Structures are given as structure tokens and as C-alpha cells.
Amino acid sequence: MPCAPDTLFIDHIPGETRIAALKDDRLIRLFIDRIDRPFAPQGLRAGDIIKGRVVNVVPSLQAAFIDIGDSQNGFLPVNATYQDDISRAVHEGQALLVQVKQTASAKKGAVLSCKIDLTSNDCVLTPQRPGINISRKFKDADKRAIFKQALNGLLPADCGLIVRTSAEAQEPTHIVAQATALNERWQTLTQQAAPAPVLLERQSSFWEEVWAQLDTTNLTEVVVEGLAAYQDVTPFYQDAHLYDGKLPLFDAEGITAQIDEALHTHVPFASGAHLVIEETEALVAVDINTAQHAHGRDLETTHLALNIQALTALNEQINLRNLSGQILIDFIALKDKANRSKLEQSAKTILNDQRTTFHGLTRLGLGEVSRTRQGQPLSTLCTDLSARYNNLLRQLSKGGLITKVRMGSELIQRWQNAPPVWLEDRIGYLPPLKEDRTLPSQGYSLETHNDRQE
Numbered sequence: 048m049p050c051a052p053d054t055l056f057i058d059h060i061p062g063e064t065r066i067a068a069l070k071d072d073r074l075i076r077l078f079i080d081r082i083d084r085p086f087a088p089q090g091l092r093a094g095d096i097i098k099g100r101v102v103n104v105v106p107s108l109q110a111a112f113i114d115i116g117d118s119q120n121g122f123l124p125v126n127a128t129y130q131d132d133i134s135r136a137v138h139e140g141q142a143l144l145v146q147v148k149q150t151a152s153a154k155k156g157a158v159l160s161c162k163i164d165l166t167s168n169d170c171v172l173t174p175q176r177p178g179i180n181i182s183r184k185f186k187d188a189d190k191r192a193i194f195k196q197a198l199n200g201l202l203p204a205d206c207g208l209i210v211r212t213s214a215e216a217q218e219p220t221h222i223v224a225q226a227t228a229l230n231e232r233w234q235t236l237t238q239q240a241a242p243a244p245v246l247l248e249r250q251s252s253f254w255e256e257v258w259a260q261l262d263t264t265n266l267t268e269v270v271v272e273g274l275a276a277y278q279d280v281t282p283f284y285q286d287a288h289l290y291d292g293k294l295p296l297f298d299a300e301g302i303t304a305q306i307d308e309a310l311h312t313h314v315p316f317a318s319g320a321h322l323v324i325e326e327t328e329a330l331v332a333v334d335i336n337t338a339q340h341a342h343g344r345d346l347e348t349t350h351l352a353l354n355i356q357a358l359t360a361l362n363e364q365i366n367l368r369n370l371s372g373q374i375l376i377d378f379i380a381l382k383d384k385a386n387r388s389k390l391e392q393s394a395k396t397i398l399n400d401q402r403t404t405f406h407g408l409t410r411l412g413l414g415e416v417s418r419t420r421q422g423q424p425l426s427t428l429c430t431d432l433s434a435r436y437n438n439l440l441r442q443l444s445k446g447g448l449i450t451k452v453r454m455g456s457e458l459i460q461r462w463q464n465a466p467p468v469w470l471e472d473r474i475g476y477l478p479p480l481k482e483d484r485t486l487p488s489q490g491y492s493l494e495t496h497n498d499r500q501e
Contacts, residue, residue: 050076050366051262057280057287058296059273060444061469063437066257067302074305075367076260079428080253081437091117091157093147093422094166094250096236099159100243101141109133112156113145116244119156121145127160129175136161142243144236163236165229169214169222172229173207182212184399190215197223202230212401258283272296295441309367309425316360320353324364326426330373333361337379350379351386358397365403365418368425376414387412435489436461442493446474451494453483458491 052068052075059065068076091097099113102120111133112120123145128136137143149158165172179198185191194210197219202208208229214222236247251259269287271277277289290296297303314322323334335357337350361376376394381387387408394405394414406415428434435458443449454462459482471477486492 050260051265052076053265053267055266055269055284056296056300056302057269057271057273057276058441059271059276060437060440061275061467062440063433064253064273064276064279065297067297067300068261069302074302074309075363077306077309077367077425077429078253078257078260081433091115091147091150092250092253093150094164095147095246096163096248097121097145097147098239098241098243098245098247099143099145101137101139101143104133104137104139106132106134111137113143113159114244115145115147115157115159116246117151117157119151121147121151121157121159122155123159123161127158127162129161144247163233165232167225167229169211169217170225170229171209171211172202172226172233173209174233175205176207177205178207179210180207181210182214184212185215187215193219194222198226201226206230206233254279254283270296270300293445295445306425306429309364310429314360314364316356318353318356320357322357322360322364324361324368324370326370326424330375331370332375332377334377335379347381347383347386350381351390354378354381354390355393355397358394362397365398369422370424371402371418371420374416374418376416378408378412378414380412432457432461432489435491439491440467440470443470443478444473448495449478449493451481452478453481453486453492453494455486455488455490456482456484457488 050068052070054069054072056067056069057064062081064080066078067074068078097115099115099121101111101123102114103112105111109125109132111123113123115121123137123143125131125133125136127148130136143161144163145159145161146163147157148160151157162176163174165174179195181191181194194214198208198210201223208226210222232248239245239247241247250256263284266284269280269284270290271280271287272290272292272295274289277287280287292299295303297306312323312325314324316322320335320337323336325332325334335354337353357378364370365374378390381390391405391408394416398405398416402421403416403418406417408414439452439454439458443452459480462480466477483492
């Protein structure tokens with residue numbers, strides 16, 4: 048489901064751009080672009096296609112390490128190849144076409160795959176994985192058959208195609224054109240003779256990615272802090288205007304506070320009840336809590352209504368927090384079979400998009416949801432070392448009489464490894480630093496000329 052904001056607030060410092068999408072003054076999505084490693088002009092992105100070179104095959108890990116031209120070698124697990132043994136799949140020195148599935152972190156290189164996906168608006172080409180697969184979410188079975196017939200024999204025998212749910216609104220000729228264009232892209236990629244490592248195809252830019260996810264029909268205001276971001280956004284929205292306030296834009300507009308709220312486990316919704324959202328390594332657990340707000344003679348009807356209201360609130364939080372993987376929902380218990388059926392139908396309607404599937408209720412009444420992963424969750428992006436570091440730089444970039452910056456061990460190491468030289472150009476100086484072991488390793492405090500810590 049496209050994100051449909053009425054306002055965008057955008058802030059930028061060298062190394063990070065954030066786009067906050069708001070509707071009726073409420074944050075509904077947060078897009079973050081970071082460049083933590085020097086690769087090409089913009090850093091590697093998920094979806095980039097590279098001709099790499101195998102530098103090490105590790106049978107004990109059933110994985111290989113690939114030189115992809117980044118500061119760290121990429122990681123290729125055996126399940127991302129076409130063999131069941133890594134030693135049969137690749138060999139040292141081999142040039143190999145790979146796609147970035149997960150970008151690198153501070154400690155690990157990018158996760159790669161030999162199973163390339165080429166995407167268009169409504170299709171995905173799957174080279175070396177033949178077969179025409181049309182979304183099961185098509186409501187019109189006849190249209191599925193028409194598409195199948197139109198695409199039959201169109202592609203080489205070793206290529207497959209996934210037709211997305213969004214294609215149902217298109218004519219077969221549009222889907223044929225998209226599939227043909229994808230195949231031409233693939234043929235071009237495989238014919239590249241440049242020596243490895245080399246970037247063959249760049250995923251669309253951050254701005255293109257974001258704009259593709261926005262429904263701008265009701266967009267009435269775009270405010271930008273940072274000249275570089277202003278120049279980047281004007282081709283997409285000519286009436287954007289540049290912010291020059293004394294406070295950081297996100298602080299001034301209350302967006303920072305809303306981001307903090309999105310990191311809390313408790314989420315109140317309209318009726319006064321609330322959700323509890325717990326992210327774990329295995330799954331996301333969601334509890335619907337009535338608190339003291341369920342009353343009246345017909346509690347069953349009240350509980351059904353609260354469950355459905357909670358689904359709407361949860362759908363908003365899934366998108367805002369970018370939750371993915373397995374999601375289990377502990378609904379308020381319903382005794383009546385007809386009400387449970389109504390709840391399931393509502394869940395299938397509300398939690399329904401290209402990435403999300405509601406699978407039904409378990410015997411214990413838990414709702415089972417799966418959502419494909421796309422990028423990192425908000426909880427990671429807004430709380431990791433990069434987030435803390437960039438928040439500090441953002442505060443310092445506004446100037447002021449800062450006489451000393453006290454930092455925890457990890458944060459000061461990050462500064463020393465890559466000093467923000469642009470900051471001195473912007474504010475005219477770099478405040479002196481001091482490591483403070485009484486602070487958390489990623490913590491900091493600012494000291495003013497009055498020795499006041501903020």
C-alpha cells in the first residue's frame with residue numbers, strides 16, 4: 048500500500064538523509080539513507096548487481112567471500128547459489144555475477160546472492176529459475192489465465208517471471224512490455240566484459256526509491272534542511288522550500304519525539320486500549336491489551352471491535368517500524384466462532400499488501416502474519432552507532448558555543464576513524480573532544496561556555 052503523506056520533512060548532513068512522511072501531523076513513515084562506506088558515489092545498495100571475484104571458499108561455513116570492490120568482502124552463503132555444496136558452486140579466482148541482498152554493517156560485509164532478481168513496476172525477472180508465476184492474490188482468475196497465455200514462450204527457457212499483484216490493474220500488453228525490457232536488461236548484464244570487481248547495475252537512487260513508494264496526490268508541503276537534499280528533491284517536487292531555523296528541523300517540528308514514540312513497546316490507539324509490540328530475534332510478538340476500557344453487557348462484541356481497531360493501529364505500526372519476518376498477534380479472546388471468522392476476514396483485509404500476508408488464527412487464537420524483509424527495522428536504524436553519531440553531528444552543525452564534547456568509547460572511536468571535516472567548514476571550528484567512561488559507549492554530552500551539560 049503506497050504511503051500517502053500530506054507533508055514531507057527532510058533533513059540532510061553529509062552521510063545521512065532522513066525523510067519523514069506525515070499525514071495530519073502524524074509520522075507515518077521514516078526513510079533513512081546512510082553512506083557508511085566509500086563505494087562508488089553513493090555506497091552499495093540492496094539490489095545492486097556486481098561482477099565480483101571469489102577470494103576465499105570456506106567449506107566449514109558453506110560460504111564464500113567475494114571481492115565486490117567495497118571496503119569489506121561480500122558474504123555468499125551456499126543457499127544463495129545453485130548448488131548444495133559451496134565447493135561445487137564456486138572456486139577461488141572465479142568471476143561471478145552477484146546481487147546485494149543485505150547491505151554491509153560496521154562488522155560484516157554485504158550479503159550476496161547468485162540468484163539475481165530484476166524488477167519493474169509489476170514484474171520480477173528470475174534468471175536461471177524458469178517458470179511463469181502470477182500472484183495468487185489476483186481476484187480475477189480469468190485475468191491470471193490471460194496473462195499466463197500472453198507470457199508463454201516470451202522469455203528464454205532458463206528465465207522465469209513473477210507477476211505481482213499490482214499487475215492485475217494493467218493490460219497484458221503492458222506486462223509483456225515490462226517482461227521484454229527486463230530480459231533485455233539481463234542480456235546486457237551477462238554480456239559485460241569489464242574485469243571484476245565492477246558495479247554493473249545500480250539500484251535506483253534513494254530519491255527514486257522513496258518517490259516510488261509515495262502517493263503524492265495529497266502532498267502539499269515539503270520542507271528541507273540541507274542544501275544538497277534540497278537540490279536532490281526539487282526535480283521531484285518543485286515547490287519544496289529550504290529550512291533555516293536555529294533548531295534541527297526534526298526537533299523543531301516534533302518529529303524526533305514521534306520517532307522516540309515509535310521505538311516504545313506500548314502503543315495506545317483510539318479507544319484507549321493499547322498494543323504491546325516486542326521485537327525479538329525470532330519473531331515480533333504483539334499483544335492487544337484492553338486495560339480498563341472494555342465494559343458493557345456484550346463483552347464479546349466489544350472485544351471484536353477492539354481487535355479490529357487494533358488491527359488498523361498495528362498496520363500503521365508495521366509500516367512505520369518496518370517490521371518483518373514472523374509476526375504473532377495475541378488477540379483479545381473471542382468465544383463465538385462467527386466473531387472469530389469476522390476477525391480473520393478483517394485481518395486479511397487490513398493486513399494486506401505486496402509484502403504482508405495474514406495466514407489465519409492458530410488453535411490458541413493467535414494471529415499469524417508474515418512480512419518479507421526490506422531494509423532494516425526502525426528500531427535498528429534509530430538506535431545503532433550510526434544513528435547516535437549522526438544525531439550528534441546534526442546538533443553540532445547548528446553551531447552555538449560548544450566548548451567540549453564528551454563521548455563514550457565507541458562514539459569517540461567513530462569520530463577519530465572518520466573525522467567530520469565538513470563540520471569545521473560549516474561552523475568554523477571543531478569542538479575539543481574528551482572520552483568519558485562514565486557515559487554509555489555510544490553516549491555523549493555537550494559542554495557549553497557555562498559548563499552546562501545538555
